[in-house]
Each structure stands twice: as C-alpha cells, then as structure tokens.
Amino acid sequence: MHDLQCESLSKRFGAYTAVDSVSFDVPRGSFFSILGPSGCGKTTLMRMIAGFETPTSGDIRIKGRSVLSTPPNKRPVKMVFQHLALFPMMNVGENIAYGLRCRGENRADIARKVATVLDRVGLPGTAEKQVSQLSGGQKQRIAIARCMVLEPDVLLLDEPLGALDLKLRERMKIELKQLQHQFETTFLYITHDQSEALLMSDNVAVMNAGEFEQIGAPQDLYNNPKTGFVAGFVGDSNRWPGRALSVSDGKVRVAIDGGGEAIALAGDERIAAGGPVELFVRPEVISIGAGSENTLGGTVESLLFNGASSRILVRMANGHLVEVGQAVMDGSVSIAPGETVEIGWSRSHGRAFSVAG
C-alpha cells in the first residue's frame, strides 16, 4: 500500500518546464527524500503535492485517492516550511491547536492532544511559551508537532534544516529520523544536502532539471549510480573527462584527458568506443601505493586534515587534482607534500558515464 503516488506529474510555467513527467510511489511509513540542486523543481513538486500549485498534467494520489480536485486546506498532507512559518502572534500551544480548532474539535480534546504531542516531541509543558522564546531546534520540533497533531497521511518537509547552524543540523538529522519512527508517518523530505538525504531516508530520488535521475535506497545511489549526475551529486567523487577506448563485458577502458588510462565499470549503455566519457572515482576507494588494478603517478600537493574524512591532494602527471581518502592521519603514515607517489584503485570502483553531445 502506498501513501503517496505521483504519476507522470508535470508543471510548466509558460515555456519553462519546472517538473517534467515525474512518477514515484512512497510506501506507507517510509522516509522518502527528494534530493537535487536548487532550481531543479523539487520545491515546485512539493507545492503541487501540498496543493499550492496545480499540475499541468499527471496525477497525485494519497492512499490511492486522487487529490487533484481537493483544495490545499482539505488535503491529508501537512507541510513543515523552510522557515517553519510558526505563527508569531500565537504561543506554542495555540500554534499546535490551530489545526485542531480549524477542524472544530472541542476544547478538552484539543488541550489533551496538544499536551500529548508536546510530550512526544520532547517539549512537555512549553504550551504557554512564546515562539520567540524557543531555540532553533525547539522551533523545528514545534513545527513538526503542529503538523503531526493532525495525524496526516504524509508529512512534507521543505529543507527545514537549512536555517540551522551546523552542529544543530547534525543533531536534528538524527532527531528527525527518530521522530519519523515514533510517529510511523510517511515523510517526504526535500533537500539539496546529500548527507541529510542519505542519512535519514529509506529511499531517495535524485532530481535534476525537473526530472528524476534515479530512485533508490541511499546505499544503492551511492554505490550504483545510474547516471553521471547522480555519481557526481551524491557523495564526493573525483571526476575526470576522457574518451572510451574500448568497451567489453560491461567494462570500459578510458583514456583520461591529459594522459593516463584506467579501466572502469560502464555506467550506462550509451558508451561507445571513441565517445566522450566522464570517469568517477570516490576518494575513499583510492589508495596510495602501487599494486592496484588501475595506477597513476603523481605528486602530493597538500594534506587536508578533517578527522575521519581527511584527504590527500595529489596532482597527477596529467594535470588533474585527485582527492585521496585517508581515514587515519595521525603521523603513522609518512606522506609529505612534494613526494612522488603512485595512487591506485580496483576496476570495479571506477565508473564511467557517457557525456551527451
């Protein structure tokens, strides 16, 4: 059973196509993310689901029933806005009670439900507080509580962590995931931050220029990207332009522009010998030292220390700069800038995609 289904949904503004024939299903109780750069149409998509935009064509079904003719205030989807949109003229309790009062529930029920939902988001007894007295993370939770108290079928979240500072954002990611578990409601989460999407979601759709590039579980997207865009957008990756020399058995031999050759998995079917390709290799699969299936020579340019995701920057003989993942940088590995090194990775860790045009 699917809580939310979109079927070849499109939205055009004049000649501009914001959302181009997008289809997806969100299973009940799952955390689904739409990941894409700004301007890719993800906000338009969400606004169509919430009912603030009318699709040019296609259908939106919630629990199997089309909601296209349902006005936004009658749809069983609630939305957490980018800047939360808590009502400044109401206190916390009134903010949460707003939706219940719109439904015309009686006072005793409202008071009980508000207290219960505040308990569930971990802010009991804050009903009398003013919104301005809350911290960023607390506002976030109130915004979610305000929606969840109405028991929606789907909760839409429009980059709600964007306004928070880094530390809080890290904590809220985990908290959001826990809240979703606790409420067992379908979450549709929109973000341009791939780490948010990968960390929290059961499924992620990568969106680019109005279309879905790939839908899949986070591991799947990370390890088996289907397009060059996904390979480049999800996670960090080294990316080199080159040319396919030969294709056989799902493997491509790539001549990297500027010199050097490597064998990689063929990412798509359109790769043909002689055609332009892009080669993607993630930093963490590259190791320093000879003996791998693909090897290239270069000079260490600098060491970038960042705890567990530290990097070594290597300038290759062909002029490209390579990021090499180095999880341990405690001095036990003796690499210094200026040293000549060999870097290598296995054939199944590189991926080549054809370049259009």
Place this chain on the structure above:
Amino acid sequence: MARTDIGKLSLILLFAPFALWIALLIILPQLGIGYISLREKVGPGEYTFGFANYIAFLSEPIYWNTLLRTAWMSILVTAMALAVGFPVAYYIAKIAHRRSRAALFLMCLIPLWVSDLVRAFGWIVILRETGLVSSFLQKIGLVSGPVELLYNDATVVMGLVYTVVLFMIVPLVSTLDGMDNSLIEAGYNLGGSRFTVFRRIVVPYAMPGIVAGCIIVFMLTAGSYLTPILLGGKNSMWFTEQIYEQFVTRYNWESGATFGVLLLVFTSFVVWLGLRLTGQSLASTVAKD
C-alpha cells in the same frame, strides 16, 4: 571619553530640530491655547481665570452635539477607510506582481499631488445640481429634474474617506509586505478556511498597521476642515467649523481655544478607548519592532 562626548554632541545636534519643532510649534501653542481657554473676559482688557468657557460649552447642546457628531462620523470614516483600504493594501502587498507593485503604490499616492482644495472642488463638479452625475441621470431619464448630491452626510463621509484612505493604505502595505507568504500557506495547509486564515493569521499580523492607520485616519478626519465644509456646506456641523467660527467670525478666542482643547482631549480619549476595546496597546502595535 572623547568618543562618547562626540556621540552625545551628534545626538543633541540631530535631535535639536525635532525638539525645537515639537517645543515651538506643538507644545508652546498648545500651552497658549490651554491658557487662553481658561481665561474669561469680564471687561475691556480685564480677565479672570476659571472654567466658565468649559461650562458654557457643556450648557450649550449644539456645541457638544457637534463634537459627538464629529467623533461619530470620524469613526465611521475610519471604519470605511479600513474596509476600503485593507483589500487594496492586501492586493498591493501580497497578490500583485513584484513589478506592478511599485506602480500600484504610486497610483495610490498620485491624488496627493493635487491639493485638498482642488480635490474637494473636483467632487463638487461631479456632484452639484448641474454636475456630471445629475446631468447624466437626467439624460438617461432616471430623474426628471436636477438632483443635488452635495450637502448631505453621505457625501461628506464619502469625500472624507476618499481624502484619507491613502493614510490607511500606506501603513497597511508596509506591514503586510513584511509578512512571509508561507504563514498564509501554513494557515491553509493546517486546514484553515479563507476566513480562518484571514481572521487568525492575516489580521493579527497586520494589527500594527491597522492600529497606526486607524489612528492617523481618525485624527486627520476629526481635525479636517476643508472637505466637510465644501462638501457638507452649512449642514455639515463639523466641530472644526465651530472652532473657526469662534476664532474668526465671533472673534471669541477664549471660546475657540476651549473648543480646540476639547477636540484634542476628546479625540485622544476616543483613540484610547478604541485601543482598549480592541485589546491593543501602542507598545504592542505601533511601537512594535
């Protein structure tokens, strides 16, 4: 040390024109008016002090009736200006395209280019017995003879609303402009009807603008002179007219000053009462940051 001295000096210099303006043009004349209002003429060049002028005001029903009528009609004008101005302001601030917004706002301000007097005469040209409306009605045969549309209360109220509605629109546009559209969308998303969103979200948010607009409009209307006189004629019974008459026609400065003080006190009282009845305060609305 030197820095704070410079800071103080610049504060004093910047504040001086305003302080002078308030002191010399507002406070001093008001004190003078207050002083004159307490003075009684007993003979040529002979005066005593007391509340006789105020007692005279209260004992003459036509005076306090005029004051009450002025206040009442000003409240009516304020309410109508709000009713007309709010949709206009909402359209300019929230619905209109970004590009057309400035043009619309400018169009609202254009009537201010023309003087009050000329605008009032404009109404006269339209509404008098031989005016445009009257001759049009006769032409299409709705009325047989000329109709006089001037010199009644409805015309005065309409003319005043027309004159002051701008001062309602401007503060409303600026408050509504600062309102995040997502608040309105959140209001719908959580299940609110149009009316609920308007009553529980838009109006409370716009309250500072509504209060500011209403105070400005009410004070301007209660103190206006030209429009009621020109459009209402002798029947207008506007309180400023009484003040003018006392000062100029009767040359009774004592009585005129008394009326002036009473107008100020009474309109201030109405504003205070209005804030009280609607549960607003100046601190939470007009002075809100």
